[in-house]
Amino acid sequence: MLKKLIIILGPTASGKSDLAIKLAKEFNGEIISADSRQIYKEMDIGTAKVTKKEMDNIPHYLINIINPNQEFTLAQYKKLAVKTIKDIQKRNKLPFLVGGTGLYIQSIVDNLQIPEVVPDKKLRDKLENQTNQKLYNQLKKLDPESLKVININNKRRMIRALEVCLSTKKSFSQQRKKGKPLFNILQIGIKPNKKTLERKINQRADKMIQAGLIEEVKNLIKKYGHKPYSMSGIGYKEIISYLEKKISLDKAKELIKIHTRQYARRQMSWFRRDKKIKWIKTYLEAKKIIRDFIN
Numbered sequence: 001m002l003k004k005l006i007i008i009l010g011p012t013a014s015g016k017s018d019l020a021i022k023l024a025k026e027f028n029g030e031i032i033s034a035d036s037r038q039i040y041k042e043m044d045i046g047t048a049k050v051t052k053k054e055m056d057n058i059p060h061y062l063i064n065i066i067n068p069n070q071e072f073t074l075a076q077y078k079k080l081a082v083k084t085i086k087d088i089q090k091r092n093k094l095p096f097l098v099g100g101t102g103l104y105i106q107s108i109v110d111n112l113q114i115p116e117v118v119p120d121k122k123l124r125d126k127l128e129n130q131t132n133q134k135l136y137n138q139l140k141k142l143d144p145e146s147l148k149v150i151n152i153n154n155k156r157r158m159i160r161a162l163e164v165c166l167s168t169k170k171s172f173s174q175q176r177k178k179g180k181p182l183f184n185i186l187q188i189g190i191k192p193n194k195k196t197l198e199r200k201i202n203q204r205a206d207k208m209i210q211a212g213l214i215e216e217v218k219n220l221i222k223k224y225g226h227k228p229y230s231m232s233g234i235g236y237k238e239i240i241s242y243l244e245k246k247i248s249l250d251k252a253k254e255l256i257k258i259h260t261r262q263y264a265r266r267q268m269s270w271f272r273r274d275k276k277i278k279w280i281k282t283y284l285e286a287k288k289i290i291r292d293f294i295n
Contacts, residue, residue, distance in 0.1 A: 003089045005183035008098045010190030011264035013200040020098040030059045034099030046235035068230040075114040078107040102270035111179035127159045143171040186293045189277040205256045234259045
C-alpha cells in the first residue's frame with residue numbers, strides 16, 4: 001500500500017498557502033513547498049513567502065534552503081522533497097505538497113527519472129550570452145520533443161535542456177522517464193475566477209512595494225549583484241530596472257502585475273494537461289475530497 005500525499009496547486013496569488021494551512025490543521029498535516037522561488041533565503045517579499053505568523057504553527061519545509069547565488073536543480077529538489085514527505089509519513093502525519101511550480105510537482109507525481117548531470121559553468125556562460133530564439137532553435141534541432149514542455153521565455157530551462165543534451169549526447173526529454181508511483185496521490189487545484197485572480201495579483205504587487213520590496217532588492221544587489229538566476233524572477237527584475245533608472249516606479253509596478261498575470265496563465269495551461277487534478281473553488285469542497293480520499 002502506497003502512503004498518501006495531498007497536493008495543493010494552482011496559479012500564483014490563488015490562495016494555495018492559506019487553503020493548505022487550514023487543511024493541514026484539519027487533517028494533522030505538514031507542508032512541503034513546491035515553489036521554485038521560495039527556496040531562496042533573503043528573498044521574502046518578492047516571492048510572497050508565508051510568514052511565521054501565517055504558518056499558524058504548521059511546519060513548513062523546503063523554504064529558505066539555499067542562498068540566492070547558489071545553483072539548485074530539479075533532481076536536488078525531487079530528492080529533498082521525497083525524503084521530507086517520507087519523514088512526515090513516518091511520524092503518522094499527512095504531507096501536503098503545496099505550490100505552483102509545475103515541474104517540481106510533476107517530478108513527484110510522475111516520479112521522474114531525472115538525469116543527474118552536473119552543471120557545466122563554462123557551457124552555461126556560453127549559452128547565457130545567446131538570445132532565447134537562438135537557444136530555442138538549437139533545442140528544436142537537438143530535442144524538439146522537449147519544447148512541448150519548455151516555453152521560449154524560460155531561458156534557464158532551455159539552457160538546462162541543452163546542457164543535458166550536449167553533455168550526455170542524448171535528448172533531454174528521452175532521459176525524463178516516468179518511474180513507478182512513489183505515493184498514493186490526491187491533487188487538488190484551486191481554480192479562481194479570472195477577475196478575482198487579477199484583482200488579487202494587483203493587490204499583491206501593491207502590497208509588496210509597501211512592504212519594502214525596493215529595500216529587499218537593494219540589499220540583495222549589494223550582497224549578490226544582479227547576475228544570479230534568482231534575481232531574474234518577477235518582482236526582482238522590474239525593481240532592478242527601476243533602480244537602474246530605466247523605468248519609473250509606476251512602470252515597474254505595472255510590469256510586475258502584467259508579468260504575474262502572464263505567469264499565472266502559463267501555470268494554468270501547464271496544470272490543465274493533467275486530467276487527474278480535482279479543481280475546487282472552496283475550502284469545504286477541498287475538505288470533503290480529502291476526507292473521502294483518506295477514508
